[in-house]
Amino acid sequence: MARAAKARPSPPVAELLAGLNRAYPDARCALDHRDPFQLVVATILSAQCTDARVNVTTPALFARYPDAASLAAADLAEVEALIRPTGFFRNKAKSLLGLGMALTERHGGQVPGDREALARLPGVGQKTANVVLANAFAVPALAVDTHIFRVARRLGLSAAATPEKVEADLCRLFPEAVWIDLHHQLIFHGRRVCAARKPDCGGCSLRPLCPTGLGRNPDPHTGLRLIEAAPSRTPGAADPPSPAPPAGPMRIVSLVPSVTELLVRWGLASRLAARTSFCVEPPWIRASVPAVGGTKNPDVAMIVALRPDLVILERDENTLEAAQALAAAGLRLLVLEVRSVKDCLAALAALGDAVGAPGPARAQAAALKALIRPRPPKGPRTLVLIWKDPWMSTGPGTYVADLVRQAGMTPIGPDRYPVLTDADLEALAPELVLLPSEPYRFTRRHEAELARRLPGARIRRLDGRGLTWYLSRTAEALAGLRAETPPAL
DSSP, X not given: OOOOOXXXXXXXXXXXXXXXXXXXXXXXXXXXXXXXXXHHHHHHHTTTSOHHHHHHHHHHHXXXXXXXXXXXXXXXXXXXXXXXXXXXXXXHHHHHHHHHXXXXXXXXXXXXXXXXXXXXXXXXXXXXXXXXXXXXXXXXOOOOXXXXXXXXXXXTSOOOSSHHHHHHHHHHHSOGGGHHHHHHHHHHHHHHTOOSSXXXXXXXXXXXXXXXXXXXXXXTTTSSOSSOOOOOOOTTOOOOOOOOOOOSOSSEEEOOHHHHHHHHHTTOGGGEEEEOTTOOOSTTHHXXXXXXXXXXXXXXXXXXXXXXXXXXXXXXTSOHHHHHHHHHTTOOEEEEOXXXXXXXXHHHHHHHHHHTOHHHHHHHHHHHHTTOOSSOOOOSEEEEEEETTTEEEOOTTSHHHHHHHHTTOEEOSSSSSOEEOHHHXXXXXXXXXXXXXXXXXXXXHHHHHHHHHOTTSEEEEEOHHHHHOTTTSHHHHHHHXXXXXXXXX
């Protein structure tokens, strides 16, 4: 008797949805918009362009052309100039003018909520129509972009070779009620974790459900295996244990730029629920992890609404008022304190334990500890300026001053972060002045000004993040300062 062919196992839809809901409960449309008109315009501009760049471009465009009628009457060259940063601006400008005319003539200036009518508009295809229907009219739709196409195939949800067929497979697998959220969640996962070139399988909370991440299937995107597959099970042997769930919190809000960078390096990018607007490394994080205000003025209400299971702060970086408000909301806080290079050792240990990554934390702390000198030599009298108008410096008692001290220089000036006058600068008589590129962006003009004011001092401009971003860049900055080769601007 012929043996029946084995049916391909169904993807674990329920488990996958639960994992996506845990990892990305706040997933939403990344294109900024206030109404259906703005959304359809932004979606047209997003072709072959990042959402972040579109969001930078559209405010000026919408200020000039707030509705379909004004866009229909727009000057083509002016529209091209406004949308040039999004790429393919000539074709996009023609589509936008055609869109404005079609909306004005056929639909009374309003974007239709009907799929067929949407698809007939200039510049609107199946994907754009689905995005608008889902996000502007709450009509269940599942647009497949490059991220969803890649993630769905890696997860084994589809083996199709075109976005349209992948969309059909997803719509068959998942109930209509989850299509809108699923669309955003898969995009978030593709941006934050499942990158095209180097997916972060080690830090992926969906890996236990992913045949590509587990090495069972070659990567459909590259044709290569991401990791070696586990050996086949011997007949009759016990089933292998299920992969353990990731340790540590799954929804982290980092209010410290250098900590955000460090968490990504530790493979925890998928767990970042939010960051501050100053958390800009690695660069892709600006387009994939929502910002919740600045380091000194975070949006507490927005953070609470994200339901994080850990918020990370630092005593000098963030304010006591923000910490108290977050604590009052019942959120779990990790408050670091870094005022010296040695403090980094304790901070790394505390951070590693809190986020479930003690191994990377211990390794980084051991490497840094090997660089710390118990009695560093005293070198040139060094003044580190961090602001202009008025002058401000980092004096003794700060992390930057201790970093300079560990590098063999002698930090000078009043304690902490004093304001200095021109007379104060001259009275300090520094032998070396360091001008980091942040928080204030010192330029050659400032360098020349200080050289005239302090003729006996060497003036050096250097990379501010290397000097001020503790934990993630401490070892690198220390080595560079000791070699007197900090990254020059």
